Amino acid sequence: MAKKKASPKSDHSSVLRRHAEDQFAEELAEIAKVDDRQRPPNWRLSPWAVVTYLLGEPLDNGFQVSPKYVGSRRLMEVAVATLATDRALLLLGVPGTAKTWVSEHLAAAISGDSTLLVQGTAGTAEEAIRYGWNYALLLAKGPTSEALVPSPVMTAMQRGQIARVEELTRMPSDVQDTLITVLSEKTVPIPELGDECPAEKGFNVIATANNRDKGVNELSSALKRRFNTVVLPPPKTAEEEIQIVEQRVASLGRALELPSEAAAIEEIRRVVTVFRELRDGATEDGKTKLKSPSGTLSTAEAISVVNSGVALAAHFGEGHLTATDVASGLTGAVVKDPVQDVIVWREYLETVVKERDGWKDLYRACREQL
Incomplete structure (x- = not known):
């Protein structure tokens, strides 16, 4: 042929x-x-x-x-x-x-x-x-x-x-x-x-x-x-990482011609915060020690999670990024080992996400994925 x-x-x-x-x-x-x-x-x-x-x-x-x-x-x-x-x-x-x-x-x-x-x-x-x-x-x-x-x-x-x-x-x-x-x-x-x-x-x-x-x-x-x-180190600050994710998601969205609004900066901020806290083994304020999962939770994976969420929002959601759209990608990025990482993720959801102001929607959406 x-x-x-x-x-x-x-x-x-x-x-x-x-x-x-x-x-x-x-x-x-x-x-x-x-x-x-x-x-x-x-x-x-x-x-x-x-x-x-x-x-x-x-x-x-x-x-x-x-x-x-x-x-x-x-x-x-x-x-x-x-x-x-x-x-x-x-x-x-x-x-x-x-x-x-x-x-x-x-x-x-x-x-x-x-x-x-x-x-x-x-x-x-x-x-x-x-x-x-x-x-x-x-x-x-x-x-x-x-x-x-x-x-x-x-x-x-x-x-x-x-x-x-x-x-x-x-x-x-x-x-x-x-x-x-x-x-x-x-x-x-x-x-x-x-x-x-x-x-x-x-x-x-x-x-x-x-x-x-x-x-x-x-x-x-x-x-x-x-x-x-x-x-080349990971981004030093959350703001640096948020800027990287926002730029790359916007660029990928144009390349893929996704019929969606720009990714909500608040959802990007939450994804980046989850990744950084689990990577560092502690919450942003340093008050709570956390177990880290087996994966790397890199900036590239954060970009993938948000980009996947944008696609879900565009084709099956409300057209703008919500907690429901990022939950499955977030869970998939964290849970690489179906036994060990599930324990780490559940503990993080219950002790951090559930108790954080304004994060109840993300908590419910992620719990539904488990």
Whole structure:
């Protein structure tokens, strides 16, 4: 059966999730207009402009750049400065701390292309880092440059762009170690052709790793030395986390064309409060100690809970977000272990949610889910 021809890259009308360089093309173009600072070789923007794109702020011409990352400016400055050197960047953190999101936007702003991506899994092979072969051509003509299939990392080296490696610690150790030559020598040897692929100026690697995966396939000391590690923490304050959830839910709602009003800020605040209290093992005022469930209860999961609630409200509810709409998603996010987490969740509902002023509707809606 013939495959449906892919739409041209310039046509994004039916794309569910656009790449950062496409979704924020106008912002990147406006920043480039006012960016008169020094740019490293092959960079689309200066380091200052990249940080401006990530954190969002009004430009001198009045154009408002939207924030992509809510958090420490210094962390983003360190990350961008690292990529301007010969050191690779490792973004480390618990699940849901925007590692992949930051990685994509860094590549989009620096190279104009965030698609040179290697997804790390237990089955990732060396070819994903180095190169593979078109076996039909290999059998017909033997090892030739035409038969060689470059990996995303090799392509980034050839173009002088940023390559992204997701979930680095999920990859087998021997595959991880293929990065050592790439990062130290800035070349990929091709012994079958008696040749090599040297990196053009501008090439670098952004890797992400989940620090809860320590020990899965821990990085070797040699590989760790090739990276500068930036730890992305969870949002420091509830207001930061609420802002992140509100922005991402609004963006996802537009992409999914949900026929709903903007998510109610009060419901977002309650979801974020529940997540933060259960994560921290204590109520906001510190007066009540709580048991924490087995899940991570990350900001990304809070976004998912609210977004699911918005969809329920739009298609089956009153058109605006209520406690009933978020209750099922909230329960599903907390209860990962059907025995242990149910006990933790029930206790939290009875001792905190039930007694909190204005939360009776959320208490009743969540109790109905158990």
